[in-house]
Amino acid sequence: MSAGASSCAHPGLGVGPFHSHLGPQNCSDVRSLKELHAHVLTLGLGRDVVLGSEILICYASLGVLPKTRLCFQGFLNDDISHWSSAMVDIFRAGYPDEVILLYRGLKLRQIGLDEKTVTFGLKSYTELRNFLSGKGMHVDSLKLGLSRDKFVGCSLVGLYSKLARMDESQKAFEEILDKDIVSYTSMITGYSENVDSTSWNAFEIASDMLRSNLEANRVTLVSLLQVSGNLGAIREGKSIHCYSIRREIGVSDEVLETSLVHMYTRCGAYQLASAVLKNLKQSVASWNAMLAGLTQTGQSRNAIHYFSDMLHEHKVIPDSVTYANVISACAELHNSGLAASVHAYLIRRSIPLDVVLATALIEVYLKCTRVMRSRHLFDQLMVKDVVSYNTMIYGYLQSGMANEAIALLKEMMAECIAPNFVTVLSLLASIADHKDFVRGRWIHGFAIRHGFYSDVDIANQIIHMYSGCVHAFSELGHLKGVKQIHCFVYRTLLEKDTKTTNSLITAYAKCGRTHGNTMLGQIIGDELLEFEQQNPGTCALVSDVFAQKGQWTKSANIRNRAKESGLRKLPGSSLIESVEEANNLR
Known part of the structure; x- marks a missing residue:
């Protein structure tokens, strides 16, 4: 036995002497840890929960995953606190997939769930970018009444924000009881990481926070500055700067000051950014913020200067x-x-x-x-x-x-x-541009096999790719190709997408005019009307397909139904279907 192990393991000693020698900070040697673990087992202390938890932390911190599992199984019991502690330790060691296995084990053994297990389960799904399973865990929290807990709620906000589902994130935030500064900051950070029109909500949330007599901290201000930079919101950015000065938040704080430089640069206020930079302690981080902001706003020559x-x-x-x-x-x-x-x-x-x-x-x-x-x-x-x-x-x-x-x-x-999802998105985007159905189908299968299919962005890109292929086949009059895509979209995609179905029916209508066969267009038309009955362009499109088939009664019925519902297209407008979106040109 090594010196490190022998110094803390002596026959006849109880549990106590081991504790002072265990902990991630003392676990630099796997061999010594294994020897110590073996000695613990020899003394009959293998099922001691506290000691077992500390050994588990050591194995997890060293990345010895098989031993981590065995160690946990050794002191396995029905005390949920031990399960939750193990989940926390394994998550912090960087193994979110193992945390999910423990979570599923909890459910299988019907031990129950608490705030900590759900929180770290959600954090793990966030790391894995698994939207569908995370949504399932959200359902678990609702059933148990845990979704209003601030720790669970913040984890839900983080999950949906990471996956760019800001509407879901906002709902999860609104359900949290007793919101604190961490809750508000989590929501604001979510908006800072997703650049779209909803990002303006971050400022409204910050106002609500102040009205609740909560003071923003450094992390809150950094996230708000990032939102300001993303949106080019110079007025809001200046207000945040003034707030930090009045409250003396982040004085001489490099992270906050660097965020100010980056915000002003992103907003195009280069002189203000330069003035802030000159007043800072000259550090590589602040200069990097200036260079990054200039590059991101198209000022590459100034960045070189x-x-x-x-x-x-x-x-x-x-x-x-x-x-x-x-x-x-x-x-x-x-x-x-x-x-x-x-x-x-x-x-x-x-x-x-x-x-x-x-x-x-x-x-x-x-x-x-x-x-x-x-x-x-x-x-x-x-x-x-x-x-x-x-x-x-x-x-x-x-x-x-x-x-x-x-x-x-x-x-x-x-x-x-x-x-990762970026790899698959890049491949799908290129295949959509080249309208390569064969390779697209291969990448689709690859995404399913490797667990990317639950990612919303991936699913949407697959839809986009197939839409592009539909147009390519229809232009060439390839009826068989359109049929293949119809089968793929309706049998394998998570949800039926209106734009894709519009593309399918338009493509088949084109093929039908050339080849005199509109049966598939009729089938797709029926499916489309199930969830798109209030779109006059869609009704006109489906009516046209039935007319091509010579089914004038059905064609007239659809048009009459649209008129009775008060649907009509404005004079001089036309529905143009494209791969990206349906544009109503006037």
């Missing part, structure tokens, strides 16, 4: 994020020469190309259509991650090299690097 000032005038030492921002500016300028100069500068200064820098260089070379150079740099990477693979795959797709992209996806999986 500020980078030069940072180096020569202010003598701030750049880090990998700085260089990545500069390389991104080169990419926006489509200036491969300047990017190559930065690349050469890194080599001359013996600055190692980590995965962040290398990925940024790969991106700029791809944007400048230097695909071979990008691939050469990619192959030189000693350590590749999902971001570097995604960048290279996306570059191949943008260059029309779908075969190479799919080959790289297979290589990625062979290297045991799991693709």
Whole structure:
């Protein structure tokens, strides 16, 4: 037995002496931990819950997952507090999928659920981006009356926000009783991470928070500044800045001050951003915020200028994020020469190309259509991650090299690097652009097999991809292709989508005019009317299909039904179906 283990394990000792030697901070050696665990078992203490929990934490912190499972099974009982503690420890060790297994075990053994188990179950589904299962856990919390608990509620807000379901997130937030600063900040943070028209609600929530006599903290203000920057809301951003000064929040706080620089830059208030930057302690983080904001607002040339000032005038030492921002500016300028100069500068200064820098260089070379150079740099990477693979795959797709992209996806999986939703979205978007039904069906199957199908964005992109393929087949008069897509959409997709069904019926109508067969259009038309009865354009479309079939009575009935419901199209308007959306042109 090693010295570390023997110093804390002696025959005849009780449980107490072990506790002072256990804990993640003392678990740097798996071998010593195993020896200590074996000694605990020898003393007959293996079913001691407290001791077992501490050993479990050590195994989890060291990433020894099989031992973590065995350890938990060793002191397994029906005390929910022990289950919830194990879930917390395993989640913090970075194993959300294992937390879900414990959650399911709780339900199978009918031990019950509490706030902590539901909270960390929801956090795990958030990490895994599993919307459907997370929704199921939301149902569990409703049945048990836990959804109004502030910890469960905040986890629900986080889940729906992460998956860009802000309407669901808002509902979960409104159900929380006894909202505190954490509850309000969680909701505001959700809006800061989703840039759309609903993001303005963050300011209303902040106002409600103040009316409830709750004071914003540093995290709240940082999230509000991010919302202001995302929306270009300079007035609100200035108000938040003034609030922080009046309340003396975040004085000399680097994170808050950096957020101010980034907010003003994103709002196009470059002079204000520069003024704030000059008054700050010169740090690489604040300069990185300035460079990132300039690059994101199309001021790439100014970003290069500020980078030069940072180096020569202010003598701030750049880090990998700085260089990545500069390389991104080169990419926006489509200036491969300047990017190559930065690349050469890194080599001359013996600055190692980590995965962040290398990925940024790969991106700029791809944007400048230097695909071979990008691939050469990619192959030189000693350590590749999902971001570097995604960048290279996306570059191949943008260059029309779908075969190479799919080959790289297979290589990625062979290297045991799991693709994420960005990988699948990129592939689906490219296939939609190229209207490649065969490859689209393969990616669809891939998404189902690897658990991406429950992601809302993935499902919507699959719908979009099939819609594009419908139009391609209809233009060529390929009736069989349209039939195939109809079967796929109606048998495998999570929900029937109005725009997709409109695309299907329009496509079949085109084929029907050429080939004299409108049976599929009639079938789709019936299905479409089930959930789109109040759209005059849809009624006209379905009526036209029945008219082509010679079924004048059905055609007239649909038009009469529309008239009786008060539906009518405005004179001079036409319904134009596109892959993206149905636009009513007037």
